[in-house]
Amino acid sequence: MTTYNIALLAGDGTGKEVTDEAVKVLKAVGKKYSIDFNFEPALIGGCAYDEYKKPLPDVTLDIAKKSDAVLLGAVGDWKYDTLPPDVRPERALLGIRKELNLFANLRPATVYPELTSLSPLKEEFVSGTDIMIVRELTGDVYFGTPKGIENKNGEKFGFNNMCYFESEIRRIAHVAFKVAMQRNKKLCSVDKANVLDVSRLWREVVADVAKEYPEVELSNMYVDNAAMQIIRNPKQFDVMLTGNIFGDILSDEASMLSGSLGLLPSASLSDTKLAMYEPIHGSAPDLKGQNVVNPIATILSAAMMLKYSFNLDKEHDDIVNAVRKALKDGYRTKDISQNGMEIVGTDKMGNVIKDNVLQN
Ligand code: IPM
Numbered sequence: 001m002t003t004y005n006i007a008l009l010a011g012d013g014t015g016k017e018v019t020d021e022a023v024k025v026l027k028a029v030g031k032k033y034s035i036d037f038n039f040e041p042a043l044i045g046g047c048a049y050d051e052y053k054k055p056l057p058d059v060t061l062d063i064a065k066k067s068d069a070v071l072l073g074a075v076g077d078w079k080y081d082t083l084p085p086d087v088r089p090e091r092a093l094l095g096i097r098k099e100l101n102l103f104a105n106l107r108p109a110t111v112y113p114e115l116t117s118l119s120p121l122k123e124e125f126v127s128g129t130d131i132m133i134v135r136e137l138t139g140d141v142y143f144g145t146p147k148g149i150e151n152k153n154g155e156k157f158g159f160n161n162m163c164y165f166e167s168e169i170r171r172i173a174h175v176a177f178k179v180a181m182q183r184n185k186k187l188c189s190v191d192k193a194n195v196l197d198v199s200r201l202w203r204e205v206v207a208d209v210a211k212e213y214p215e216v217e218l219s220n221m222y223v224d225n226a227a228m229q230i231i232r233n234p235k236q237f238d239v240m241l242t243g244n245i246f247g248d249i250l251s252d253e254a255s256m257l258s259g260s261l262g263l264l265p266s267a268s269l270s271d272t273k274l275a276m277y278e279p280i281h282g283s284a285p286d287l288k289g290q291n292v293v294n295p296i297a298t299i300l301s302a303a304m305m306l307k308y309s310f311n312l313d314k315e316h317d318d319i320v321n322a323v324r325k326a327l328k329d330g331y332r333t334k335d336i337s338q339n340g341m342e343i344v345g346t347d348k349m350g351n352v353i354k355d356n357v358l359q360n
């Protein structure tokens, strides 16, 4: 029996509720296919700060580094809002991405046929949308230096640095082209090359990498136009390649096409085999303990883990099909409730999906 060691970082707020359901579903997959998923819990975010005065303690990092993959819930709670910036829960996310070198963030924005009416956009525009955003995750203005707030010319001056090395652009571009090769071979690279030097380099390097993937149709789009096109005609996109900050913004925007943040998973990959999987939504501390949040984003993140970390494609498909069956059968958490359909809690949704995995 194969064993996979998974670092389980539930985090804050509703993080534990959603990861509990994903664990349930992974265990069902394990039972069905005789795979041993072994979970090692560790603290991250505000709960880690409470215990260790650090949002990303060394012991957590150690467990993550020794694991085969990391499953993360979410971090953050209003009660940590007054902490100094370097120990706030969000810092742990940036820290773990950097420490594990998770430079490639895959964020699919899929509109499920069962849920098209939930989208704030007209159904005819969104139905069939299936975008994969490939976001660079360890560079850009997020990590660039110099940065800070200083006094200058008699007033305060705040600054960050948007910067990329050619090698950083090259490696994320390769990921995006490879993803495009496995999909519809269409890649749109997003930048602001009409204004930013760093974007001019981005565009140049992406064009160079493109030579190695002659089958992929590459287009370039300015980020402001991309933000508009995602709303105007989302179906034109297959794979989108972005830097860190543009991807942060566009992936939230694209997630809304599906109608709920609670549906969308993500994978963060490195160039070693270690990767991290997490829902794209936050910790929703106001909903903690109420059994109302949607576990689907985290369950689908676990499915991505099976595919990208363990090459378990069939098992991945089983989970995706189990989620779709639950939706088709009319199970709805509150965030995706529709007229006449029964609203179920977080744990019930997890149970239904788990049972579907075992039955199909
Ligand atoms: C995300 C989040 C994070 C980011 C925050 C919480 C640091 O918005 O994963 O998209 O900006 O990357």
Ligand code: MG
Residues within 6 Å of the ligand: 248, 249, 252
């Ligand atoms: Mg974000």
